[in-house]
Amino acid sequence: MAIENLLGEKKWLISEESYKPDKLPFYETLFTLANGYVGVRGSLEFVSQTSCPGTYFAGVFDATLDAFTELANAPSWIGLKVVANAEEVDLEKGEILDYRRFLDMKKGILIHMLRWKSESGNITRFESYRLVHLLHKHTSLIVGTIVPENYSGTISIESGLNGYTFNTGSVKQLKIKHFKLTERIDRKNDGIYLEMKTHATGISVGEASKLTVNVPSQRDVRYDIDRITEVLTFQVEKGKNYEFEKFVTFYTSRDVGNIKAATLTELKKRIRQGSETLLQEHVSVWRDRWKIADVKIYGDEVAQKSLRFNIFHLIQSANPNDEKVSVAARGLHGEGYRGHIFWDVEIYMLPFYIYTDPKAARSLLMYRYYTLNGARKNARINGYRGAQFAWESADTGVEATPREPLVDLSTGERVRIWTGDEEQHIVADVAFGICHYYDATGDDEFLTKYGAEILLETARFWASRADFDPQRGFYVINKVIGPDEYHVHVNNSVFTNFMARRNLKKALECVKKLKTSYPDVWSRLKQKIALEDSELKEWKKVADNIYVPYDESTGVYEEFEGYFKLEDIMIGEPHKQNAYVVPIELLERINEATLVKQADVILLQFLLSDEFDKRTKKANYDYYEPRTTHDSSLSRSIYAIIGAEIGDHEKAYQNFLKAVRVDLDDNRGDTRLGIHAGCMGATWQAAIMGFAGMKIHKGKLTFNPRLPQKWKKMEFKVNWHRKTINVTVTKEKVQVTPANSIFTI
Numbered sequence: 001m002a003i004e005n006l007l008g009e010k011k012w013l014i015s016e017e018s019y020k021p022d023k024l025p026f027y028e029t030l031f032t033l034a035n036g037y038v039g040v041r042g043s044l045e046f047v048s049q050t051s052c053p054g055t056y057f058a059g060v061f062d063a064t065l066d067a068f069t070e071l072a073n074a075p076s077w078i079g080l081k082v083v084a085n086a087e088e089v090d091l092e093k094g095e096i097l098d099y100r101r102f103l104d105m106k107k108g109i110l111i112h113m114l115r116w117k118s119e120s121g122n123i124t125r126f127e128s129y130r131l132v133h134l135l136h137k138h139t140s141l142i143v144g145t146i147v148p149e150n151y152s153g154t155i156s157i158e159s160g161l162n163g164y165t166f167n168t169g170s171v172k173q174l175k176i177k178h179f180k181l182t183e184r185i186d187r188k189n190d191g192i193y194l195e196m197k198t199h200a201t202g203i204s205v206g207e208a209s210k211l212t213v214n215v216p217s218q219r220d221v222r223y224d225i226d227r228i229t230e231v232l233t234f235q236v237e238k239g240k241n242y243e244f245e246k247f248v249t250f251y252t253s254r255d256v257g258n259i260k261a262a263t264l265t266e267l268k269k270r271i272r273q274g275s276e277t278l279l280q281e282h283v284s285v286w287r288d289r290w291k292i293a294d295v296k297i298y299g300d301e302v303a304q305k306s307l308r309f310n311i312f313h314l315i316q317s318a319n320p321n322d323e324k325v326s327v328a329a330r331g332l333h334g335e336g337y338r339g340h341i342f343w344d345v346e347i348y349m350l351p352f353y354i355y356t357d358p359k360a361a362r363s364l365l366m367y368r369y370y371t372l373n374g375a376r377k378n379a380r381i382n383g384y385r386g387a388q389f390a391w392e393s394a395d396t397g398v399e400a401t402p403r404e405p406l407v408d409l410s411t412g413e414r415v416r417i418w419t420g421d422e423e424q425h426i427v428a429d430v431a432f433g434i435c436h437y438y439d440a441t442g443d444d445e446f447l448t449k450y451g452a453e454i455l456l457e458t459a460r461f462w463a464s465r466a467d468f469d470p471q472r473g474f475y476v477i478n479k480v481i482g483p484d485e486y487h488v489h490v491n492n493s494v495f496t497n498f499m500a501r502r503n504l505k506k507a508l509e510c511v512k513k514l515k516t517s518y519p520d521v522w523s524r525l526k527q528k529i530a531l532e533d534s535e536l537k538e539w540k541k542v543a544d545n546i547y548v549p550y551d552e553s554t555g556v557y558e559e560f561e562g563y564f565k566l567e568d569i570m571i572g573e574p575h576k577q578n579a580y581v582v583p584i585e586l587l588e589r590i591n592e593a594t595l596v597k598q599a600d601v602i603l604l605q606f607l608l609s610d611e612f613d614k615r616t617k618k619a620n621y622d623y624y625e626p627r628t629t630h631d632s633s634l635s636r637s638i639y640a641i642i643g644a645e646i647g648d649h650e651k652a653y654q655n656f657l658k659a660v661r662v663d664l665d666d667n668r669g670d671t672r673l674g675i676h677a678g679c680m681g682a683t684w685q686a687a688i689m690g691f692a693g694m695k696i697h698k699g700k701l702t703f704n705p706r707l708p709q710k711w712k713k714m715e716f717k718v719n720w721h722r723k724t725i726n727v728t729v730t731k732e733k734v735q736v737t738p739a740n741s742i743f744t745i
């Protein structure tokens with residue numbers, strides 16, 4: 001098949017039009033192909049000095065030098081060497097006549113087209129596509145064509161399994177090799193097999209591959225450090241097409257007992273199916289996913305393509321079939337934040353999955369269930385009761401935030417990071433995610449078997465975390481970090497206290513529901529976690545009497561106690577156009593200034609929307625907006641949502657645009673370390689909950705659209721209590737089919 005014919009409509013393509021070595025790590029992130037089980041960065045087939053290749057299996061963590069765990073960079077199968085008449089195709093040499101790569105978001109494939117002239121004048125055309133199968137999650141495929149345009153002779157192609165891989169992360173000097181070789185086999189006609197094992201966690205990864213070409217060839221196998229490579233050599237005639245295929249399969253010891261047998265059986269099966277069938281199946285699964293997940297925006301091509309790009313990566317990042325993994329802050333796309341899982345999941349990404357793929361949403365919440373024991377341990381270590389979910393979570397749920405990572409190896413400078421100790425709102429965020437999922441799905445089975453236990457254990461945490469202040473007659477929560485991480489060790493963060501109160505109240509509601517509808521579940525659960533009746537009374541007392549700093553005269557919530565007394569600093573207009581960079585001298589005393597890193601009180605007003613009237617929302621937006629630097633990619637979409645709600649339409653749209661293109665424009669300069677998955681989820685919410693104005697109100701799904709000026713129409717689907725609902729929004733009206741259980745404002 002001519003690879004070019006595979007290219008779909010332009011509006012579904014993200015392209016790289018020329019070879020710029022410095023840009024490669026950025027494109028590697030944009031072009032990552034993943035299926036929630038494994039993520040493969042979009043590296044070139046050919047060696048490049050600037051490349052940062054990466055293959056990450058969800059849940060395969062290993063220990064690092066500074067004793068914290070990270071997602072380990074596994075053996076790679078992407079590399080391919082083409083040698084034509086003794087000259088290797090090398091983009092640093094010769095001349096590149098044509099170079100283009102395309103991510104086809106509709107089909108989930110990456111296409112590469114290259115024409116290259118060697119130093120001796122031989123022109124080789126190379127075209128390939130690759131996929132990481134969305135249905136057969138243990139399979140990847142690379143198919144390509146090589147054309148010797150103006151010469152005949154001998155070509156060899158070499159490709160195999162390369163276990164000589166490192167984690168480089170953000171600190172290059174801390175480069176780590178996580179895998180050691182345990183087995184490699186030449187299986188002759190059946191390809192090759194490589195097995196490696198992580199040093200500390202002892203997880204084995206098995207990979208098998210088979211390389212073929214459509215003409216008779218001589219096959220050799222080469223061994224190099226931690227590598228095994230198949231080499232096919234064949235005669236070529238000028239102008240003819242030579243087609244190659246590489247099937248790859250993989251398993252880890254997280255999945256099965258005998259990974260070798262599983263990997264090899266899988267390889268046999270996929271080869272038997274053939275590349276055409278595999279491709280068709282893959283494309284058709286993508287088609288099905290897009291059927292429900294696509295958001296059509298009429299009148300704004302930039303927003304349309306960018307939002308699709310974000311949706312594409314969200315689809316790729318979750319695995320509905322694995323309840324023991326979640327989506328890392330940077331996806332399976334790079335090593336930023338070491339592959340750790342944050343509140344980004346429950347607050348920013350989860351709604352996308354709840355409404356487009358509830359099974360995936362449930363799996364993400366199950367990850368919290370399976371890490372509940374880790375969370376219990378965190379609480380115990382810190383002197384609290386119940387469950388304290390980790391600010392940065394990995395495989396076990398035990399706190400994984402580095403406390404004192406080395407920031408500068410030459411000076412040995414260490415910076416104390418307090419988020420793992422103090423950013424405790426994560427506990428209530430997890431509970432919030434559970435309630436959101438339940439409200440939208442009515443999944444009683446999940447609630448009774450798993451969700452309730454999390455709700456109760458998190459409520460228990462807050463009850464033990466809050467202190468009664470006898471002087472004021474309120475419960476206080478001191479020494480925390482709210483979403484605005486510029487301020488540490490703060491007392492009574494509005495966000496934290498409101499969310500903790502919500503957590504306690506929801507737990508009490510859940511108890512009531514269990515008592516009346518599921519008495520057996522209630523008595524079993526009560527026994528399991530040794531819950532006393534007196535605790536329930538205490539929860540109510542804390543919830544009813546939690547302190548919230550608020551200025552009645554202005555209607556503005558004080559982000560935390562004492563915030564209004566800080567040095568008041570606002571961001572000037574010119575800075576607001578672009579990212580605001582906090583000047584160094586200010587950075588040193590940022591804790592003493594009113595600058596806010598990211599949506600905090602404003603986020604609260606979105607999450608607990610019904611607890612604030614429009615006037616209060618506007619007062620808080622007007623106050624906080626000029627003080628917010630949007631130093632986190634999670635911030636702008638939330639300002640877009642509240643901005644749209646209170647009528648600051650143009651700014652809402654501008655904030656949305658910046659957020660929705662965070663990775664496509666490399667707005668933050670660190671896309672090379674992986675996608676900003678939370679930001680991507682937040683942009684979906686900005687479109688659906690901000691501009692289409694969707695929200696759950698008194699148990700019903702409601703719409704109150706405020707489309708940006710440019711947008712003529714939006715069309716999308718959402719799942720609501722096991723039904724798929726089609727939504728069409730124009731400036732004049734909202735149409736939903738079927739219409740029952742929904743009303744529009």
Ligand code: BGC
Pocket residue numbers: 329337342343344483485597598631632634678
């Ligand atoms: C943000 C956090 C976020 C983390 C990972 C930080 O910069 O302040 O809110 O969870 O990045 O995305």
